[in-house]
Amino acid sequence: MAGTLRGSAPFLFVSLGECLTEKSGKINLGLEGTLLTGAMSAYAISYLTGSPWLGVLVAGLAGMALGTIHAWLAQQPKVNDVAVGIAMIIFGSGVAFFLGKPFIQPSAPQLPVFELGAWSSIPAVQSALKISPLFLLGLAIAPVMQWFFQATRWGLFIRAVGDSPDAARAMGISIVRVRTICIILGSFLAGIGGASLSLYYPGSWSEGISSGQGLMAVALVIFARWNPIQCMYAALLFGGAQAIGPALQSVGVQSYYYLFNASPYILTLAIMIITCSPKRTLTGVPGALGTNR
Amino acid sequence: MISRRNWRATLEPVCIPVAALLVSLVLFGLFCALAGANPLAVYAAIYKAAFGSWFSFQNTLIRAAPLMLSSLCTALPALLGLVIIGNEGALVIGALASIIVGLPLVPVASPLVVLMAMALAGIVGGGLWIMAVGALRYYRAVNETISSLLMNYIAIALLNHLVGGPIRDPSSLNKPSSFPLPDAFLLGDIPGTRVHYGLIYGLIACAIAYFLMRHTTFGFAVRTVGGNIRAARIAGLPVGKLTLIICFLAGSCAGLAGMVEVAAVHGRVSASLNANYGYSSILVAFIARQNPLAAVLVSILLGGILASGGILQRSLQLPDATVLVFQGLVFLVVLYSESLYGRLAIFKPQPNKEKSDGNGSPRLVGSAAGNHGGNAAG
Numbered sequence: 031m032a033g034t035l036r037g038s039a040p041f042l043f044v045s046l047g048e049c050l051t052e053k054s055g056k057i058n059l060g061l062e063g064t065l066l067t068g069a070m071s072a073y074a075i076s077y078l079t080g081s082p083w084l085g086v087l088v089a090g091l092a093g094m095a096l097g098t099i100h101a102w103l104a105q106q107p108k109v110n111d112v113a114v115g116i117a118m119i120i121f122g123s124g125v126a127f128f129l130g131k132p133f134i135q136p137s138a139p140q141l142p143v144f145e146l147g148a149w150s151s152i153p154a155v156q157s158a159l160k161i162s163p164l165f166l167l168g169l170a171i172a173p174v175m176q177w178f179f180q181a182t183r184w185g186l187f188i189r190a191v192g193d194s195p196d197a198a199r200a201m202g203i204s205i206v207r208v209r210t211i212c213i214i215l216g217s218f219l220a221g222i223g224g225a226s227l228s229l230y231y232p233g234s235w236s237e238g239i240s241s242g243q244g245l246m247a248v249a250l251v252i253f254a255r256w257n258p259i260q261c262m263y264a265a266l267l268f269g270g271a272q273a274i275g276p277a278l279q280s281v282g283v284q285s286y287y288y289l290f291n292a293s294p295y296i297l298t299l300a301i302m303i304i305t306c307s308p309k310r311t312l313t314g315v316p317g318a319l320g321t322n323r
Numbered sequence: 324m325i326s327r328r329n330w331r332a333t334l335e336p337v338c339i340p341v342a343a344l345l346v347s348l349v350l351f352g353l354f355c356a357l358a359g360a361n362p363l364a365v366y367a368a369i370y371k372a373a374f375g376s377w378f379s380f381q382n383t384l385i386r387a388a389p390l391m392l393s394s395l396c397t398a399l400p401a402l403l404g405l406v407i408i409g410n411e412g413a414l415v416i417g418a419l420a421s422i423i424v425g426l427p428l429v430p431v432a433s434p435l436v437v438l439m440a441m442a443l444a445g446i447v448g449g450g451l452w453i454m455a456v457g458a459l460r461y462y463r464a465v466n467e468t469i470s471s472l473l474m475n476y477i478a479i480a481l482l483n484h485l486v487g488g489p490i491r492d493p494s495s496l497n498k499p500s501s502f503p504l505p506d507a508f509l510l511g512d513i514p515g516t517r518v519h520y521g522l523i524y525g526l527i528a529c530a531i532a533y534f535l536m537r538h539t540t541f542g543f544a545v546r547t548v549g550g551n552i553r554a555a556r557i558a559g560l561p562v563g564k565l566t567l568i569i570c571f572l573a574g575s576c577a578g579l580a581g582m583v584e585v586a587a588v589h590g591r592v593s594a595s596l597n598a599n600y601g602y603s604s605i606l607v608a609f610i611a612r613q614n615p616l617a618a619v620l621v622s623i624l625l626g627g628i629l630a631s632g633g634i635l636q637r638s639l640q641l642p643d644a645t646v647l648v649f650q651g652l653v654f655l656v657v658l659y660s661e662s663l664y665g666r667l668a669i670f671k672p673q674p675n676k677e678k679s680d681g682n683g684s685p686r687l688v689g690s691a692a693g694n695h696g697g698n699a700a701g
Contacts (some may be wrong), residue, residue, distance in 0.1 A: 059468075103655060105661035112468050116605060121651025127644030128358070170473055189571050242476055250468055288487060292480030295473045306465045 035161065036231035038269025040065065042168035042238075043223030043253065043315065044247035045261045046175060047093075047216035052251055054212035055316050059115025060100050062219040062244030064093045069226020070130035073235040076228075077138035086141070086225040093221020094214050096122050101177020101213035105206055119244075121318065132236050136249035141229045162230040164222070168262075171219070175258040188212060192316035220244065242295075249298035252305075257318060268294050335670040339608055340617075343660035344624075347653040354648060360639055373627025374635035380627075384518045385588070387619075387626030389414070389600045390607050391525030392580035394618045396453065397608035399573040400467070401535060403566060404549040409456055409471030410577045411601025412478035413449035417578025418585045419482060420448025422501050422592045423490065425508070425585075434508045442582050449578015450571040452478065461563045479597055486593055499630065500593030512585035513535050521583030525622070528576050532615040545569060550700030577601070606654050615655075625650075 044061050051058045060147040068089035076085035102116050104111040143160040189207045190198040198205055227243075228235045254260035268298055271294040278290055350360030373383050386521050396410040424444035430439045456474060459465040485491075485501075492502040536542035548555040548562055556562060580600065585592055607625055611617035632646040 059472075099655070103659055106659060107665065109658050110406065110661075113609060114655070116408060116602070117651060117654035117658055120602065120606070120647060120654055124644050124647030124649075124651045128642050128648050131642040131644070215460050238525050246470055249473065252469070269328075286484070288480045288483035291483075295476040295480070299473045299477070300469060302465045302470060303459060303463055306463050 032268040033059055034266060034273050035165070036269075038265045039162060039168060039225040039226040039230060040243055041247060041250060041265035041268050042165070042172070043226060044220045044244055045250045045265055046168065046171055046258060048218030048247050048251045049224070049256060049258055049261050050188075050219070050252070051180075051213050051216035051320055052256060053192045053316055054188050054209045055240070055319055056104055056111050056209050056213060057115065057319060058097075058100055058118075058216060059112055059185065059245065060096065060118025061115075061217065061247060062240060062242065063119045063126070064096050064217050064220040065224040065227065065240045065244040066123045066126040067096060068221030069228035069239055070126040070133070070222065070224070070235060071221075072225035073103060073228040074130065074133045074139050076140075077133060077136055080139055080169040082139050082141045082193075082229050083237055085138070085229060086222060089221040089225035090218045091221070092137075093217040093224070096221075097217025098101065098210075098215060101210040102214070105209060117250065127237055130235055130237075134237075136236065138229070140233055141226075143230070161195075162254050164226045164230055168226075168265075168280050169272040172258045172262040179258070186245070192319065199247060220247075243267050248300065249295075249302065253298060268297075271297055331670050335567075335579075335664065335667075338613065338670070339660045339663055339667075340612070340657065343657045344653065347649075347656040350652050350656065351649050355641070355645075356650070358641070360641055364639060365635065365641070365645075368638055369628060371633040372631035379630065381517045382384035382427045383521055383623060383627040384516075384523055385626075386586065386600075386629050387521070388521040388525045389580040389584055390604045390622035390626055391529055391619055392521075392583065393577040393604035394607035394622060395528060395615060396449075396573045396577035397605050398611065398613040398615060398618060399532060399536070399576075400453075400457070401571050401608065401613040402542075402545050402549045403569050404552065405457070405460065405566070406468045407449040407453060407456060407471045407570070407573060408468055408602075408605050409424055409453055409474050409574070410604050411597060412475035412601075413452045413574040413577035414469065414581040414584070414601050415475075415478040415482050415597055416452045417449035417575075417581030418592055418596050419485060419581075420578065421445040421582035421585055425504065426490075427503055429505060435439055436495035438510060438586060439510050441586055443578060445578040445582030445585075446575040447578070449581060450573075450575035453574025453577070454567055454571040456574075457566045475601065482592070483594060490592070492591070493651065495593070498593060498595075500591045500613045504586065506556040506590075507672065508523075508586075509590055510583065519583070521580075521587050524579060524583060526619060529615040529619050532576075536615070543598075577604075578602075603650065606650060606657075609654065610657050 041135060044282055047056060047064075048061055062189055071092040072082075072085035072089035074085075075088040076082040079085075096118060099121075100114055103109060103113045109179070139163055141164060143162050144166075179189060187201075187203050190201060191203060192204050195205050198208075223243075225239070227239050232239065249263045251261060254264040272291075274290050274293055278287065326669045352366070355362045371377055372377070373609040374380055393414055396413055400407040400436045421441035421444045423571065425437050428440055430512070452474065453471070456467050456471045458518040459470050488501045488503045510521060511580055512519050513523065543665050544555075544560050544564055548560060548565055549556070552562065584596060589596065593609075599666070603625055604622075607618055607621045610625075611621045617695040628646060628649060635641045635645050636643050
């Protein structure tokens with residue numbers, strides 16, 4: 031339980047960011063790099079200035095910077111957005127490791143937490159219910175994003191661009207501009223997700239900190255059928271799946287530790303196999319996703 | 324064929340990647356300058372570490388061998404229009420399969436037999452692994468990029484599980500690994516060098532792939548499917564079968580790379596096996612524009628860059644992630660350069676002036692067709 035709530039915060043942000051990006055019809059695999067860069071810059075800024083909230087902001091801005099590169103590059107003619115994503119993973123993690131080298135040792139001020147577990151005398155419950163305001167923020171963003179897609183003019187624009195670029199063009203919307211904004215904002219959210227990794231849980235900066243969560247978020251969005259509310263539930267589920275391995279180890283099950291660590295990947299693959307079919311398209315999939323339009 | 328009429332079009336696929344590499348070198352120099360290092364010193368260090376002497380060039384070649392093999396894992400499916408990035412997973416599975424088959428054979432068979440069995444196991448293991456991705460793509464329409472990516476993580480988890488438990492050598496305490504292959508059973512070096520025979524495997528595999536894809540009906544069928552899948556279906560090509568075969572071939576190359584790493588470099592299977600060759604080889608395939616022969620050259624180049632990581636750290640106090648930044652920059656610039664094909668006026672075939680004067684249009688059509696034919700041949 032403890033791991034579920036805490037481990038799902040980064041998933042929540044990255045998947046919401048990816049959801050926004052994919053709704054506009056482009057895919058951003060590079061959020062893994064964004065997550066790492068966000069984690070690094072949040073930690074470094076928090077350490078250098080002593081203000082974790084400034085760190086969160088800078089993490090978001092760093093994410094936006096990477097997002098700008100991706101948005102520009104992925105919309106060039108004949109350029110495959112998936113390949114750009116892989117390049118951005120390499121570049122983003124390279125930048126994060128390069129600049130983050132001096133910050134592996136020192137400990138930075140962490141974000142404050144709400145001690146919702148103070149009523150209990152059991153330490154495990156107390157640590158489990160240390161809820162970060164960042165996590166609550168993520169929970170709040172999900173329904174807002176849902177409402178945004180459903181009920182606002184801009185939400186309609188994004189859905190139109192993602193589902194049917196031709197119709198959007200007929201409406202007089204600039205496809206490039208909408209997608210650019212979506213990708214950049216999505217990367218902003220992913221950067222904040224990185225901040226929650228380094229400033230909340232596990233709460234330190236190391237090179238293995240993201241462990242592929244940025245990539246899993248891509249699968250998570252598919253699992254959630256491009257719906258922000260379902261992204262929220264899926265993030266909780268994935269966070270839980272990731273907590274299984276360490277939890278089993280703590281109760282003495284040693285042997286299948288690594289296989290349980292892979293359970294989120296196996297789960298995602300299984301879900302993709304079950305939900306995909308050549309005969310019908312997925313419900314909820316943005317029409318232009320994966321096509322080069 | 325290079326003739327006077329189409330030399331500009333022939334030069335295009337050579338000049339653009341080279342220019343992209345140069346631009347990324349400049350960008351990387353800027354990055355180093357911002358980080359407080361002298362860019363020229365960094366270039367010099369990379370060059371020295373990669374190609375400066377026969378000794379370091381051999382290091383480069385050792386790293387280039389697995390890159391060549393596993394780059395085919397991305398390059399071959401790309402001809403079908405699939406973006407597969409499961410190189411790392413197939414490499415790991417190939418390594419695991421080869422050690423699981425090879426170790427029990429050590430007491431009963433001669434080194435040559437053991438190595439052949441290991442190579443076969445690596446080929447089959449890696450091949451089946453990527454073929455599964457292809458099957459999922461064809462039968463269930465699962466996005467091949469994401470499924471191959473997920474399977475990388477599953478393969479690495481399987482590796483960690485197996486070397487941590489079932490096939491663990493109890494004497495490997497702080498770094499779990501499998502039982503080692505005896506020295507006599509290791510893949511030897513090419514005479515007169517420190518470079519193992521894996522390099523030859525890589526060269527042969529790339530040559531075969533090139534021939535298969537460019538000069539056989541099979542390759543033509545594959546490229547037709549990649550060009551227009553509906554036209555290919557109407558023409559009666561077995562799209563599913565082609566997908567499975569290509570994915571198997573692609574995975575088997577990466578699996579062979581895994582076997583080479585085990586049998587020639589590490590001598591055993593451990594977590595150090597996933598040394599990011601898989602991801603670097605995706606880069607190789609993209610720079611080489613899916614051309615297996617170009618992949619050989621690019622692998623050597625990238626092998627050199629990889630080999631220079633340690634030197635940068637020691638002589639210039641730059642973190643080893645510098646190489647990662649460089650790779651990322653090269654990748655980004657190369658991808659951007661993809662969009663430039665056909666957009667730069669200098670590479671456009673020039674209409675022949677004295678002929679196209681007067682009644683231009685029929686002449687122009689003829690010359691365009693001639694140039695196109697020249698392109699395909701060149």
